[in-house]
Amino acid sequence: MRKPRAAIVGAAETTQLGVIPGMSQLQLHCDAALNALADAGLTPKDIDGIACAEEMPWLIAHQLGITPTWVDGTDVGGCSYIMHLSHAAAAIEAGLCTTVLITHGESGRSQVGVGPLDMKWTDMHRQFELPFGVWGPPSLFTIPVLRYMKTYGLTEAQLAGVAVAQRQWAALNPRATLRAPTTVDEILSSRMVAYPFRKLMCCLVTDGGGALIVTAAERAHDRAQRPVYLLGSAEALEMPMISQMEDLTSSKAFRVSGHHALARAGVTHADVDHLMIYDAFAHLPIYGLEDLGFVKPGEAGAFIAEGRTAPGGELPTNTNGGGLCYMHSGRYGMYALQEGVRQMRGTAAAQVAGAEISVVHGVGGMFGAAATAVLSSNG
Amino acid sequence: MSEPVVPVPTPETRHFWEGTAAGELRLQRCDDCSKAYFPPRPFCPACASRRVSVFKSSGRARLHSYVISHRNAPGFTAPYAIALVELEEGPRMMSNIVDCPQTPEALRLDMPLAATFRQVSDTIWLPQFKPTEI
Numbered sequence: 435m436r437k438p439r440a441a442i443v444g445a446a447e448t449t450q451l452g453v454i455p456g457m458s459q460l461q462l463h464c465d466a467a468l469n470a471l472a473d474a475g476l477t478p479k480d481i482d483g484i485a486c487a488e489e490m491p492w493l494i495a496h497q498l499g500i501t502p503t504w505v506d507g508t509d510v511g512g513c514s515y516i517m518h519l520s521h522a523a524a525a526i527e528a529g530l531c532t533t534v535l536i537t538h539g540e541s542g543r544s545q546v547g548v549g550p551l552d553m554k555w556t557d558m559h560r561q562f563e564l565p566f567g568v569w570g571p572p573s574l575f576t577i578p579v580l581r582y583m584k585t586y587g588l589t590e591a592q593l594a595g596v597a598v599a600q601r602q603w604a605a606l607n608p609r610a611t612l613r614a615p616t617t618v619d620e621i622l623s624s625r626m627v628a629y630p631f632r633k634l635m636c637c638l639v640t641d642g643g644g645a646l647i648v649t650a651a652e653r654a655h656d657r658a659q660r661p662v663y664l665l666g667s668a669e670a671l672e673m674p675m676i677s678q679m680e681d682l683t684s685s686k687a688f689r690v691s692g693h694h695a696l697a698r699a700g701v702t703h704a705d706v707d708h709l710m711i712y713d714a715f716a717h718l719p720i721y722g723l724e725d726l727g728f729v730k731p732g733e734a735g736a737f738i739a740e741g742r743t744a745p746g747g748e749l750p751t752n753t754n755g756g757g758l759c760y761m762h763s764g765r766y767g768m769y770a771l772q773e774g775v776r777q778m779r780g781t782a783a784a785q786v787a788g789a790e791i792s793v794v795h796g797v798g799g800m801f802g803a804a805a806t807a808v809l810s811s812n813g
Numbered sequence: 814m815s816e817p818v819v820p821v822p823t824p825e826t827r828h829f830w831e832g833t834a835a836g837e838l839r840l841q842r843c844d845d846c847s848k849a850y851f852p853p854r855p856f857c858p859a860c861a862s863r864r865v866s867v868f869k870s871s872g873r874a875r876l877h878s879y880v881i882s883h884r885n886a887p888g889f890t891a892p893y894a895i896a897l898v899e900l901e902e903g904p905r906m907m908s909n910i911v912d913c914p915q916t917p918e919a920l921r922l923d924m925p926l927a928a929t930f931r932q933v934s935d936t937i938w939l940p941q942f943k944p945t946e947i
């Protein structure tokens with residue numbers, strides 16, 4: 435295990451999650467930031483670095499009265515915040531700043547103070563995908579799966595099993611949106627959205643936000659909270675259009691990001707006690723488990739169906755209930771990080787006993803981008 | 814049913830859209846390494862050579878993957894398939910499968926397809942694909 439260079443010393447979500455019609459997207463960022471500052475026992479005066487997505491960094495900085503000397507506006511969809519964490523650690527190590535605030539806020543459901551949908555569509559997407567009847571992530575992110583199913587024999591019941599396993603975690607989490615126990619049959623009886631995906635295989639659409647405060651590992655002691663250390667991190671890009679994904683059964687961005695993050699952290703798969711895999715749709719934990727190397731290609735559907743990622747399983751995964759059951763404002767990566775931090779602090783609603791290493795893996799732009807962080811409770 | 818989204822060609826993609834209007838599927842190939850590629854760009858994605866040529870694809874393809882949308886979109890009434898086809902020359906592209914029931918039973922992965930063209934504006938024709946055997 436490598437010696438960590440940075441630590442998370444503040445972490446919080448918005449006071450409310452779910453349906454928040456009384457707060458604009460900008461204020462979701464700020465509400466989360468104020469909660470994270472309070473969590474860390476810091477004030478905006480202590481912050482000299484700012485990173486965010488959705489909104490522009492100057493907006494967040496000005497709202498909070500911060501004059502940052504380091505800024506990161508990387509915006510590659512839902513894994514942006516995991517990249518921000520990685521970049522912040524490097525910037526702190528390079529001496530560009532000492533204390534970084536990372537914010538996310540998204541009025542995904544109520545659409546308060548939000549411009550028109552901007553998925554960072556490129557002109558290539560407008561010319562060569564959009565004219566063929568695509569209408570957003572449920573009609574695009576899902577396209578690889580039939581090829582995966584034919585290649586490996588994954589069944590619709592196994593795809594539904596992902597949602598069943600995550601509902602078991604959500605049942606343990608009072609802040610989760612969907613908590614009632616469910617079954618494969620119930621998932622397979624929900625409304626068809628884009629064959630083979632049914633409504634309950636697709637993420638929630640909610641409002642919320644989250645924020646993190648990052649500083650150097652050696653400055654993380656004697657803080658308001660137990661520090662959570664960043665052991666290693668990585669990121670990767672593959673393509674701007676799902677139609678140009680190299681292999682529909684495996685994400686290159688996942689493989690590259692996951693490999694480098696674990697290598698940089700100096701940990702093996704056997705060291706990992708807890709895993710978060712961004713689940714906008716039910717196939718993502720399947721791709722994530724395989725592409726990060728936790729199981730072999732084609733094995734993840736059965737692995738999940740056997741309960742091995744569910745409560746009591748050997749690899750507790752998406753323990754907040756995930757984007758399928760906890761919340762999903764459109765860009766879920768921040769919530770995956772928050773659950774990783776809670777697990778490493780020992781404060782999660784569905785706490786994994788004795789967990790010391792957590793891997794948080796995110797996706798952005800529908801397999802276009804990926805980022806991975808390896809967190810630890812030990813510095 | 815509203816009209817579908819109509820592509821707006823750029824200097825780098827004009828050959829493609831002029832091709833579909835002429836009933837041809839036009840791809841590009843590298844003169845140095847022979848890589849055939851799509852979507853259009855004025856250099857080779859495999860070796861970065863600027864020596865590339867436009868050529869006419871056979872239009873033959875196989876169904877690589879798809880979803881069947883159960884929600885309408887501009888120009889499309891559900892259920893309809895949003896499909897990825899793999900062209901005989903190698904590149905893949907997003908398209909639709911026409912002259913075929915939009916059902917999992919009829920839409921078999923790897924089924925052979927042939928290009929066809931659908932006019933969506935005065936100047937733009939979209940490439941679509943139809944099964945070539947039952």
Ligand SMILES: [Zn+2]
Binds near residue numbers: 845846860
């Ligand atoms: Zn070449």
